[in-house]
């Protein structure tokens with residue numbers, strides 16, 4: 101902004117010059133007395149202090165320790181304080197990551213259940229529960245982040261009550277446990293590894309199903325897939341493998 105009467109009319113020699121940032125500090129009684137006896141104007145408190153014979157010393161400052169005079173200064177100070185609070189919060193933040201892995205073999209059947217979605221297929225996955233390999237890996241990722249065992253410890257396969265169980269029971273338990281321990285789930289990422297069935301057309305439905313079960317926004321849930329280039333047991337379509345990670349944040 102152009103300022104009336106000011107001209108950029110040359111460069112000053114800066115030798116011996118310092119940039120001084122307010123605030124300045126005084127013993128209150130001394131600066132009060134200096135003001136009381138001061139006559140005429142002054143550019144600042146330092147001029148008043150000098151006139152009263154007080155010693156002035158320049159010390160190293162911090163640009164963030166700004167003098168608050170105008171409304172703009174208040175806004176700047178507020179921003180700085182908020183940034184500092186955010187930083188403190190982050191440094192205290194307890195972030196945990198867990199990973200899970202699961203495999204189920206194919207057997208005779210006509211559909212698979214993956215991440216809560218029933219997909220027609222020429223075989224099904226073998227397992228004690230509904231064999232939802234994606235949901236199992238995800239559940240284990242959450243238990244892993246909590247350092248609290250795995251799905252088999254919380255729901256022993258030897259226990260007949262889990263036979264044919266819908267796997268959302270396991271996932272709901274892990275999510276609830278995270279909440280009880282004071283964590284919220286920030287995001288999860290599930291990878292299904294198989295040649296068939298094709299996951300892509302069902303990925304959005306899987307994300308929506310997991311979102312419902314977990315009470316977590318869809319944009320925090322990733323479901324993706326890969327083949328293993330026809331290598332290994334997944335490549336030979338003997339079964340489906342799944343990997344998952346979960347990030348938990350301490351409240």
Ligand code: MG
Nearest residue numbers: 202203233236
């Ligand atoms: Mg399993």
